[in-house]
Amino acid sequence: MNNNRKAVSQNSTIYTYRLLQRIHYQPYYFYMYTAIGIAAAVYSLMHLSPLQFIAGVIGVPLAHFFLLLLLLHTKEKRAAKTWRWYAGWPWVGYAPSGYLSLSKLRRLHRQLLWVLLLLAGCLYPWLPVPLLVFLGSFHLYLLFPRLFLLWRFRKHKENGYVIINEKDTSCYAQ
Template identity: 25%
Template sequence: MFPEPENKATFYQYRLLKKKNIPRSVVNSYLCLPVVMLLFNLLAFPWTSLFFFVLAGPLTVWIHYVIARTILLSVGSSYVKRWQWSFQMPWFGYIPSQHFSYRMFARVHLNLSWIGLCIITICLIWSPLSFTISLIFWHLWLLVPRLYVLAALSRQRKDGLIKLNPQDVSYYLQ
């Protein structure tokens, strides 16, 4: 008989189905978009639009966090443990930190996109136009990489696992 190891580790067998690389030039172009939008705001609206643009960024990140966390908690508390804050581009915000179900990823982000747009639409009634445009920009800017993942993997099997890495997106089957 073989002696049992002291620490019993669990080994997972994942088969890579698709790996989508994200070129550095795309990430750099993506990072330039807020600067372009800020210039547009300063040209189209009064100088106070600078304040609204800066305020809309963290507010949108917070809205995304609240919506995503609420969806994850409604499904089960075990999902929440797999998500964390990321400050790496293009995955800025509250994202899965390890392998995560494609179906759950799609559910969270599709609901996040629609609920976020509904909240921004409600804000349209009471807030200035430059603030609402800034909210819409940050909302879409944060969601584009995640929706890109869903579009890139749309033809794959839906029972796989997604792993977000700084330079690529990997799609595995267990």
């Protein structure tokens, strides 16, 4: 029995992570952010057709999903197996489900931000201006909480690993 324990300990890999920073999701910010979203949705429905509004609400998260899949496949040379859909605030949409390097996560979200804004700008000649403003605003609305959390982890960008939970986002060092 003693030899079995020794064999397991010699062949196993042990990962130890040290917590650098944890950000708990505050309900106050969730309610405030939701109220802003509802007010913006009512305003958008007054200036857009319901079909345009629904297409934007469905299309922007799908664009985030497909662009993240494309970036993960081309830049990281691997499938997005460790990513999943989150429905909870602030990670609404496609986000990592396990540990991911903070520098990679920041780079992916920076590219996501600018590529989709540029894509919306390229559609300017074919789409009405109110729809473009709505698409851009909704894109920023979905990304702002993520970018804010990543900005708060900025001092750990060299060696940080991020994990997302239901009640907090944590940054660890390996």
